[in-house]
Amino acid sequence: MTVAIVLYTSDLRVHDHPPLRAALSSAEEVVPLFVRDARIEAAGFDAPNRQAFLADCLADLDAGLRARGGRLVLRSGDPVAEVAAVAHETDADEVHMAAGASGYAHAREGRLRDALEREGRRLYVHDTVVTALAPGAVTPAGSDHFAVFTPYFRRWAGLPLRDVATAPRSVPVPAGIASQALPARSAVQGVSAHLARGGESQGRALLARWLSDGVKQYAETHDDLAGDATSRLSPHLHFGTVSAVEIVRRARQRGGLGAEAFVRQICWRDFHYQVLAARPDSAAADYRPRHDRWRTERDAGEEIQAWREGRTGYPVIDAAMRQLSGEGWMHNRARLLTASFLTKTLYVDWRIGARHFLDLLVDGDIANNQLNWQWVAGTGTDTRPNRVLNPLRQARRFDPDGTYVHRWVPELAGLAFPYVHQPWTLPNHDRAAIDYPDPVVDLADALGRFRHGRGID
Numbered sequence: 001m002t003v004a005i006v007l008y009t010s011d012l013r014v015h016d017h018p019p020l021r022a023a024l025s026s027a028e029e030v031v032p033l034f035v036r037d038a039r040i041e042a043a044g045f046d047a048p049n050r051q052a053f054l055a056d057c058l059a060d061l062d063a064g065l066r067a068r069g070g071r072l073v074l075r076s077g078d079p080v081a082e083v084a085a086v087a088h089e090t091d092a093d094e095v096h097m098a099a100g101a102s103g104y105a106h107a108r109e110g111r112l113r114d115a116l117e118r119e120g121r122r123l124y125v126h127d128t129v130v131t132a133l134a135p136g137a138v139t140p141a142g143s144d145h146f147a148v149f150t151p152y153f154r155r156w157a158g159l160p161l162r163d164v165a166t167a168p169r170s171v172p173v174p175a176g177i178a179s180q181a182l183p184a185r186s187a188v189q190g191v192s193a194h195l196a197r198g199g200e201s202q203g204r205a206l207l208a209r210w211l212s213d214g215v216k217q218y219a220e221t222h223d224d225l226a227g228d229a230t231s232r233l234s235p236h237l238h239f240g241t242v243s244a245v246e247i248v249r250r251a252r253q254r255g256g257l258g259a260e261a262f263v264r265q266i267c268w269r270d271f272h273y274q275v276l277a278a279r280p281d282s283a284a285a286d287y288r289p290r291h292d293r294w295r296t297e298r299d300a301g302e303e304i305q306a307w308r309e310g311r312t313g314y315p316v317i318d319a320a321m322r323q324l325s326g327e328g329w330m331h332n333r334a335r336l337l338t339a340s341f342l343t344k345t346l347y348v349d350w351r352i353g354a355r356h357f358l359d360l361l362v363d364g365d366i367a368n369n370q371l372n373w374q375w376v377a378g379t380g381t382d383t384r385p386n387r388v389l390n391p392l393r394q395a396r397r398f399d400p401d402g403t404y405v406h407r408w409v410p411e412l413a414g415l416a417f418p419y420v421h422q423p424w425t426l427p428n429h430d431r432a433a434i435d436y437p438d439p440v441v442d443l444a445d446a447l448g449r450f451r452h453g454r455g456i457d
């Protein structure tokens with residue numbers, strides 16, 4: 001019997017999975033393998049919310065494979081050593097996997113290719129499993145990547161996507177391969193109380209509901225904080241339980257203004273992947289240095305802690321930060337507001353905020369988290385790097401009656417506009433009855449500090 005291994009990473013599905021299809025068409029049996037990577041765990045990248053969601057995804061992937069006569073094999077350790085061991089045990093000739101975009105993923109592919117070739121085996125790395133278009137599929141003249149979104153989007157939107165691969169009917173797996181027990185979500189400590197459930201079945205059901213209903217209003221409602229009218233597909237895209245290619249194809253087929261606006265957002269995801277693939281150092285270093293003298297834990301420790309805990313005294317910021325800890329997810333408009341507040345209003349290093357997000361976000365992802373933080377901080381690809389979002393104006397616009405604030409900041413229940421957004425302006429006796437902090441910073445002072453730090457005045 002010929003055997004091929006499918007190494008799963010950020011693509012935990014059976015539908016639209018080119019590496020699985022390729023392995024099945026070239027070998028008689030396949031080993032669907034997931035390796036819990038000891039280095040990712042050691043680097044603190046396995047935040048509890050993602051561990052819990054991952055546990056759901058692995059269980060559901062195993063169920064999807066079992067429904068096709070197969071199963072998932074789980075190992076832990078160094079993926080290169082584990083794949084080599086499974087290849088040795090099964091005498092597999094080939095390994096198929098999805099291409100990654102981070103420096104870590106590239107290094108892993110290189111090490112794996114070398115280790116397999118030394119033993120006369122081959123690694124096949126498949127594009128467009130994680131993204132809709134491969135990083136580097138479109139480039140501007142004279143550069144290896146697009147540094148500005150709009151021209152990237154124009155080119156991206158004009159290119160054909162590959163066909164969606166159907167799910168295989170049968171996945172024959174060799175008998176007798178040892179597998180560790182799959183992790184249980186219930187065994188993970190420190191998970192957000194309202195974390196969504198993971199897994200391909202959940203992801204596909206969510207996508208179907210979204211396309212049949214939610215997406216049509218997306219262009220008008222995607223910024224409405226209380227409306228919560230976005231797809232919430234981001235964790236599924238992060239773990240690959242739904243495919244970006246399939247989402248874009250089905251959204252385009254559906255058509256309409258909402259679907260168009262939604263596809264544009266998926267393009268933002270590809271955009272950040274192609275920046276990270278070309279500039280892996282942008283995960284930690286300024287993409288465009290602005291010579292900021294950022295404040296850090298040393299000079300802004302209390303303000304940073306107030307931001308993390310949702311106690312800044314700005315209700316919309318606090319509601320958003322509490323949504324993050326309560327759900328392991330935050331609305332995009334809220335991410336923009338809280339990131340602008342930390343980097344521009346408190347003038348704190350974006351890396352501190354990005355780390356906190358990565359500790360909690362179920363969709364926390366190096367390309368999209370780090371590069372969105374840089375975008376907001378003005379060190380990234382934003383063509384207006386010095387814009388500052390005013391939390392009061394934004395609150396009035398995107399949470400006009402305070403419903404979002406009421407949901408997450410119960411101390412302010414019952415307060416109406418405008419007090420729900422600026423409780424410090426309440427008459428003294430009403431203010432005294434509310435256990436809620438005064439603002440950690442004056443917005444005019446903060447703006448002056450930022451402009452001075454950036455050398456704008």
Ligand code: FAD
Pocket residue numbers: 222230231232233234235237238262265266267268269270272330331332333335336339357361363364365366368369370372373376
């Ligand atoms: P929808 O509005 O339904 O959009 C559909 C999909 O498009 C999303 O699932 C996502 O994959 C993609 N998308 C939407 N907006 C963006 C964007 N600005 N950049 C990249 N992709 C986008 N997204 C992550 O997936 N992981 C992160 O770690 C992450 N960190 C962020 C940090 C900051 C500071 C900011 C401002 C944004 C961040 N985003 C991140 C992008 C965006 O906020 C989320 O993708 C979005 O809120 C997810 O909700 P949704 O699935 O309902 O999005």
